[in-house]
Amino acid sequence: MVRLYISSSSIDGTRLRVAGKSFHYLKDVLRIKNGESVSAFDGTGKEYLCAVDGIRSRHVDLNIIRTFNCETEPLVEIHLVQSLIKTGHFEFVIQKCTELGVRKFIPAVTERTIVKLTAEREKNRRMRWQKLAMEAARQCGRGTHPDVEPVMDFKDALKKTKACDISIIPWEEERSLDLKRVLRDVKSNAGKIMVFIGPEGGWSEGEISSARESGVIPVSLCQRLLRSETAAIATVAILIYELGGT
Numbered sequence: 001m002v003r004l005y006i007s008s009s010s011i012d013g014t015r016l017r018v019a020g021k022s023f024h025y026l027k028d029v030l031r032i033k034n035g036e037s038v039s040a041f042d043g044t045g046k047e048y049l050c051a052v053d054g055i056r057s058r059h060v061d062l063n064i065i066r067t068f069n070c071e072t073e074p075l076v077e078i079h080l081v082q083s084l085i086k087t088g089h090f091e092f093v094i095q096k097c098t099e100l101g102v103r104k105f106i107p108a109v110t111e112r113t114i115v116k117l118t119a120e121r122e123k124n125r126r127m128r129w130q131k132l133a134m135e136a137a138r139q140c141g142r143g144t145h146p147d148v149e150p151v152m153d154f155k156d157a158l159k160k161t162k163a164c165d166i167s168i169i170p171w172e173e174e175r176s177l178d179l180k181r182v183l184r185d186v187k188s189n190a191g192k193i194m195v196f197i198g199p200e201g202g203w204s205e206g207e208i209s210s211a212r213e214s215g216v217i218p219v220s221l222c223q224r225l226l227r228s229e230t231a232a233i234a235t236v237a238i239l240i241y242e243l244g245g246t
Helices: 020-029 087-100 119-140 154-163 179-189 205-213 228-244
Strands: 002-005 015-018 037-041 046-055 060-069 077-083 104-109 166-170 192-197 217-219
Touching: 002 020, 002 119, 015 020, 015 046, 020 046, 020 060, 077 087, 077 154, 077 228, 087 104, 087 119, 087 228, 104 119, 104 154, 154 192, 154 205, 166 179, 166 205, 166 228, 179 217, 179 228, 192 228, 205 217
Parallel strands: 002 037, 077 104, 077 192, 166 192, 166 217
Antiparallel strands: 015 060, 037 046, 046 060
8 A cells, every 4th residue: 555654734634635746656656546545644653544535736635534543663762873974874774774663863973984064965964864764664664753863973962861761882892791781681671772873983982981971881782893884773673672562
């Protein structure tokens, strides 16, 4: 069944109006017909089962048959602080970690960040990242889509750990504490977790020291050196499996 993201403002009682790119997708790409079923979600956790009830020149009218809560969100709320990495790799992280269930992305500039963004490029990139997250949420069947926050300095990202129950930072130099042990010890108290993923060059000793001072726990993922995007996806997948519930 076709699934669309819609704004709650487009809903009027039991009617829903689809315009813009989604209208083009329905009318010109899918060539949808009156009476066909369409699924829609508004990003707040609500899902709408609809039937096409009119194809106009600039919009499609849908009749809402049933409204229900989408129950595909994981129990654990993951905030991913992803250091800026090469564009294609960063976008891959956005897409795959959205599919896995990340609730919030925080792009961060670190000491060894290679990617440099002007204010204009940062604005455009953030808009694109948000669109990628929304599209990935639509495709994988999530009821909400993650937010992509503005790019910030690593030290500012550390301040956000106060809002989470636990924060971890995978680090290739960590030898005594692995992620499995941390999760075993905190499993029942980790409703909201923040994950810090480093850039291509890894974390500096100073950044790890600052992270520790902020209560962030350095952990080992494995004995091999992982790429930044691999570490992000692997960590999130482990957390969802161990803590997510779905």
